[in-house]
Amino acid sequence: MRALPVHLEAGADLRASLEQIARLEQASGFVLSVVGNMRQACFACPGQDAPTVLQGELEIITLQGTLSPEGVHLHLSFSDPTCQMWGGHLEHGSEVLKGADLLIGWLQESPLNPGTSAHANSPHIQVVLAEGCAWSRRTERLLNGLGLAYEVMPAGSGSLPQISIDGRLIGGYSELAALHTSGALNALIHG
Missing domain, CATH: 3.40.30.10 (Glutaredoxin)
Known part of the structure; x- marks a missing residue:
């Protein structure tokens, strides 16, 4: 595993930034840790057809999930100014307030046997x-x-x-x- 520290500036879209990093790295991995806050959180709650959007000074508590060049699957939890906890599937529109520092763990690709491709043994x-x-x-x-x-x-x-x-x-x-x-x-x- 290779660790990559990432700092996101104020105004950055949390999900879009991580998608871009995974495409640039051309690697798969996961979020190891996060510290930061948001001015807007956009997240999907179970059973809801549309994302929930909250605004204010929102403290990021956790961000878990996977990243790959094909996309991300991340779950976010955060607290509002009254310390009420919220969370769900991270959506586009979650905007960093002052900054966010993340540590991403990139997986090392295992070498393939000669003459095989990554998709040769993939399930249908x-x-x-x-x-x-x-x-x-x-x-x-x-x-x-x-x-x-x-x-x-x-x-x-x-x-x-x-x-x-x-x-x-x-x-x-x-x-x-x-x-x-x-x-x-x-x-x-x-x-």
């Missing part, structure tokens, strides 16, 4: 998504944040989203997130 992931569905958007964010390629299938009937890996139906967003949290998704994808 298929997803059925619904337009305007918050759970479908979360599914896309999680897969993109993990840097996983997937095929979007035409919507049929039943509850959406639906995710299949190598032809095996694993369920919807909740099942995908549970597999990721437990580490079983990594084992399923990387064999």
